Amino acid sequence: MSTKLEKYETMDREEIRQIQLERLQVTVNRAYRNVAFYRNLMDKHGIVPEDITSLDDLSRIPFTTREDLLKNQPYGMFAIPLREVVRLHSSSGTTREPIVVGYSRNDIEHWTELMTRVLYTAGVDRDDIVQIAFDYGLFTGALGFHYGAERIGATVIPCSRLNANKQIVVMRNYRSTVLVCTPTFALHIANVLKNEGISPAELSLKIGLFGSEPWSEVIRKEIEEGLHINALDNYGLSEIMGPGVSVECYEKNGLHIFEDHFIPEVIDPKTDESLPDGEKGELVLTTITKEAFPMIRYRTGDYTSLDHSTCPCGRTLVRMSRVSERTDDMIVVQGINVYPSQIEQILTEIEGAEPHYRLRVDRNGALDELEVWVEVSSHIFFDEVKKMSAIEEQIQKRIEETFGLSIKVRLVEPGSIKKWKENSV
Amino acid sequence: MLRVQSLSSYYGNIQALRGISIHVGYGEIVTLLGANGAGKTTLLNSICGLITSRKGNIFFKDQDIINLSAEKIVRLGISQVSEGRQLFGELSVLDNLMLGSYLHRRNGKKQMQKKLENVFNIFPILKERQKQPAGTLSGGEQQMLAIGRALMAEPELLLLDEPSMGLAPKIVNEIFEIIKRLRDEQGTTILLVEQNVRVALKIADRGYVLETGRAVLEGTTEELLENKEVKRAYLGKGYKEIWE
Numbered sequence: 001m002s003t004k005l006e007k008y009e010t011m012d013r014e015e016i017r018q019i020q021l022e023r024l025q026v027t028v029n030r031a032y033r034n035v036a037f038y039r040n041l042m043d044k045h046g047i048v049p050e051d052i053t054s055l056d057d058l059s060r061i062p063f064t065t066r067e068d069l070l071k072n073q074p075y076g077m078f079a080i081p082l083r084e085v086v087r088l089h090s091s092s093g094t095t096r097e098p099i100v101v102g103y104s105r106n107d108i109e110h111w112t113e114l115m116t117r118v119l120y121t122a123g124v125d126r127d128d129i130v131q132i133a134f135d136y137g138l139f140t141g142a143l144g145f146h147y148g149a150e151r152i153g154a155t156v157i158p159c160s161r162l163n164a165n166k167q168i169v170v171m172r173n174y175r176s177t178v179l180v181c182t183p184t185f186a187l188h189i190a191n192v193l194k195n196e197g198i199s200p201a202e203l204s205l206k207i208g209l210f211g212s213e214p215w216s217e218v219i220r221k222e223i224e225e226g227l228h229i230n231a232l233d234n235y236g237l238s239e240i241m242g243p244g245v246s247v248e249c250y251e252k253n254g255l256h257i258f259e260d261h262f263i264p265e266v267i268d269p270k271t272d273e274s275l276p277d278g279e280k281g282e283l284v285l286t287t288i289t290k291e292a293f294p295m296i297r298y299r300t301g302d303y304t305s306l307d308h309s310t311c312p313c314g315r316t317l318v319r320m321s322r323v324s325e326r327t328d329d330m331i332v333v334q335g336i337n338v339y340p341s342q343i344e345q346i347l348t349e350i351e352g353a354e355p356h357y358r359l360r361v362d363r364n365g366a367l368d369e370l371e372v373w374v375e376v377s378s379h380i381f382f383d384e385v386k387k388m389s390a391i392e393e394q395i396q397k398r399i400e401e402t403f404g405l406s407i408k409v410r411l412v413e414p415g416s417i418k419k420w421k422e423n424s425v
Numbered sequence: 426m427l428r429v430q431s432l433s434s435y436y437g438n439i440q441a442l443r444g445i446s447i448h449v450g451y452g453e454i455v456t457l458l459g460a461n462g463a464g465k466t467t468l469l470n471s472i473c474g475l476i477t478s479r480k481g482n483i484f485f486k487d488q489d490i491i492n493l494s495a496e497k498i499v500r501l502g503i504s505q506v507s508e509g510r511q512l513f514g515e516l517s518v519l520d521n522l523m524l525g526s527y528l529h530r531r532n533g534k535k536q537m538q539k540k541l542e543n544v545f546n547i548f549p550i551l552k553e554r555q556k557q558p559a560g561t562l563s564g565g566e567q568q569m570l571a572i573g574r575a576l577m578a579e580p581e582l583l584l585l586d587e588p589s590m591g592l593a594p595k596i597v598n599e600i601f602e603i604i605k606r607l608r609d610e611q612g613t614t615i616l617l618v619e620q621n622v623r624v625a626l627k628i629a630d631r632g633y634v635l636e637t638g639r640a641v642l643e644g645t646t647e648e649l650l651e652n653k654e655v656k657r658a659y660l661g662k663g664y665k666e667i668w669e
Binding site: 018025029051052054084106289 | 428430431433443444445446447448480481633636639640641642643644648651652653654
């Protein structure tokens with residue numbers, strides 16, 4: 001590992017706080033000067049940039065929410081002119097309300113550096129062959145890992161849009177040592193291996209870096225056994241950077257947040273109060289090096305807790321517990337963010353379907369499966385099979401168009417979901 | 426080595442620094458950039474105790490030095506070469522240098538001689554001219570003398586304010602070559618204020634861009650050079666074609 005990178009991972013807390021303060025002040029000064037949203041927000045609350053004299057003062061600035069970003073689409077939150085932006089990505093590019101984010105040349109450089117740190121932390125080096133099975137495109141995951149892996153000199157195989165069987169062929173023939181994808185897809189690959197009777201010993205895989213959706217220790221164990229690898233979690237979100245916000249070390253007891261680029265807080269989502277170490281709440285992140293798209297106190301909607309104690313691995317960076325749930329009703333299916341309100345919107349547009357629905361996510365199989373139970377309008381009789389299957393198809397088609405997800409639809413009698421809800425309360 | 430936190434300083438009622446934070450690590454060359462009136466010199470003067478700071482912290486090697494007397498701060502190992510050099514024109518080069526170690530005058534002759542040798546080593550021209558009045562030196566030589574005088578106090582942290590001012594480009598390059606050698610060979614840590622952004626970024630490791638008493642950018646030299654704002658404001662369009 002280069003000394004430059006090591007320096008930031010093992011600084012004493014005093015040093016980290018000094019750097020955070022300097023960068024936070026620069027970020028606030030620039031956001032106030034260049035982003036109308038932040039200037040208005042701070043003016044409204046009677047705050048001027050020089051009020052931020054310590055890291056604790058950060059809490060004087062109100063939160064930034066997903067709704068704020070939606071209101072300022074597409075470029076309202078940018079802090080530099082568009083012609084200085086060298087890349088755009090968006091959050092969950094296939095959903096209806098994507099959030100466009102931009103990167104300056106320095107942002108891309110920092111992101112690349114962060115991704116090298118993610119990869120080094122996981123034990124990846126220049127001798128590795130990294131198979132990136134994320135979707136290249138608007139989604140940040142693939143390109144983030146791609147740049148980082150190339151920077152450390154590893155051999156990168158960009159492998160999006162191949163099914164599990166083809167991924168296995170690539171893996172086996174090109175002797176990939178590292179797999180980067182969603183945990184769901186990794187599990188799917190493991191299951192296909194098993195079904196095809198291929199032993200993981202025939203592969204060269206050693207390390208898996210999985211992220212972009214919550215996954216449990218049970219799933220980790222299944223993936224590790226199914227692929228004979230060490231599976232590590234990493235966390236990020238496009239509003240903040242993409243992957244590269246935090247990563248697990250080999251201790252597997254939390255994800256180290258790269259505090260020289262981000263300031264984390266955990267708050268009670270109901271009272272907005274800041275929570276101490278160990279208590280679970282909503283993760284709030286502030287970027288302190290982003291030029292194009294600075295975020296001050298962005299509410300991620302992810303549940304976690306912080307731990308400032310020094311990790312046995314030697315890193316002094318704070319750890320966040322693995323994200324297991326969200327504060328809102330967003331669900332993640334095969335790495336794609338789905339808000340129930342979006343489903344509801346689709347249902348209201350389909351004749352014969354009522355916006356009374358129930359979403360069921362089956363995570364037991366290899367790939368997550370989303371099943372939508374929908375009430376049919378009362379004037380449609382249950383014996384009109386043709387009509388029913390037409391409605392089913394229509395819903396399937398619309399959801400696939402919107403999310404890129406193929407789902408199961410089950411039509412149910414009018415009123416039955418309401419009844420189910422009442423019973424389940 | 427040096428940590429400045431949210432420093433606010435005033436000239437009378439005029440606020441010159443608005444909560445500025447910077448740090449300088451051991452053996453680093455850090456530069457402060459910015460237009461006139463951005464607060465660069467004020468920051469240097471606040472660090473070495475020439476201006477009283479109203480708010481904030483300044484730590485030097487973990488010791489709080491805010492609003493200590495300038496004399497005490499020099500003793501702790503910080504020396505400043507101020508803008509315009511502030512030499513005693515009537516006095517000889519040698520006397521000017523000896524004044525630089527005034528605070529250490531009880532250290533004995535041998536010690537003094539050693540320091541002098543060191544300075545002459547770095548600036549051989551000063552040895553040649555040691556008997557001449559400082560006022561008869563050329564601009565570049567005067568700047569060398571000013572730096573040499575600061576070195577007589579054997580600072581661990583050297584604050585340089587506009588060392589390129591009024592000098593021909595060739596001499597500027599020479600002076601900056603020496604500044605870099607001070608760090609590389611003597612291990613002196615340097616905080617540099619400079620209007621000539623190109624030369625400053627050539628030798629610095631990191632920098633801060635100041636604007637009306639605030640830091641609006643910070644980063645490594647590479648990051649600052651890559652920043653479009655720095656390019657526009659301080660380097661000029663197409664500077665690469667002209668200068669490199």
